[in-house]
Amino acid sequence: MAKKKDNPEALGVARRSIWFILRAVLIVSLLLGLIYACFTEGMYISNMYSIVTEGMKLRAETVLENGPVSDLKQYFTEDFLNSDALLNSAVYQDYSIDTYEYRYTIKGISVMPWSKSGTVTYIERIPTIAGSPKSDDIAQPLPRWTSMLYKIRLKKVEGRWLISELMVVEVEPMEEALPTPDYSQLTPSP
Numbered sequence: 001m002a003k004k005k006d007n008p009e010a011l012g013v014a015r016r017s018i019w020f021i022l023r024a025v026l027i028v029s030l031l032l033g034l035i036y037a038c039f040t041e042g043m044y045i046s047n048m049y050s051i052v053t054e055g056m057k058l059r060a061e062t063v064l065e066n067g068p069v070s071d072l073k074q075y076f077t078e079d080f081l082n083s084d085a086l087l088n089s090a091v092y093q094d095y096s097i098d099t100y101e102y103r104y105t106i107k108g109i110s111v112m113p114w115s116k117s118g119t120v121t122y123i124e125r126i127p128t129i130a131g132s133p134k135s136d137d138i139a140q141p142l143p144r145w146t147s148m149l150y151k152i153r154l155k156k157v158e159g160r161w162l163i164s165e166l167m168v169v170e171v172e173p174m175e176e177a178l179p180t181p182d183y184s185q186l187t188p189s190p
Helices: 008-065 069-074 078-083
Strands: 095-111 117-133 148-157 160-171
Touching: 008 069, 008 095, 008 117, 008 148, 008 160, 069 078, 078 160, 117 160
Parallel strands: none
Antiparallel strands: 095 117, 117 148, 148 160
């Protein structure tokens, strides 16, 4: 009986086929991982944006109108609420605030898809506050709001993003001037 000889060409084809399949699986796995990471980071950024903008506006409203601090628990950690100097100071308690203009600018958001914490660079301004003293005994004018540039640290607590720390980076940051339009370049309409 003759012994069957291995075909070296068939082994080469099999080896190349296996490497092709492994490379294809590796490339598809890397692409799926990259897509998942981008989706997760985008989701984190949008959640952090919502928490920061809504939470900081509600914090300012609570300070100005002497509202209940318990409403802030869905945006801030307990430790932050207990240690926030602005919330615990009663700067506006002697005044009845009628209206105010709240402005904010987000300079940047930083978070990684695998991270449980992130930061937001945030400018908060309240340029106009209108109100009156609650009693005639108060002779001081309505205190103005101090604009701040914050670095806000958020952390994930039980699956939710919460603001855990406000770090003041700059007091009274310069407001960027909007470009002035050049009316000389306008053409009249017929």
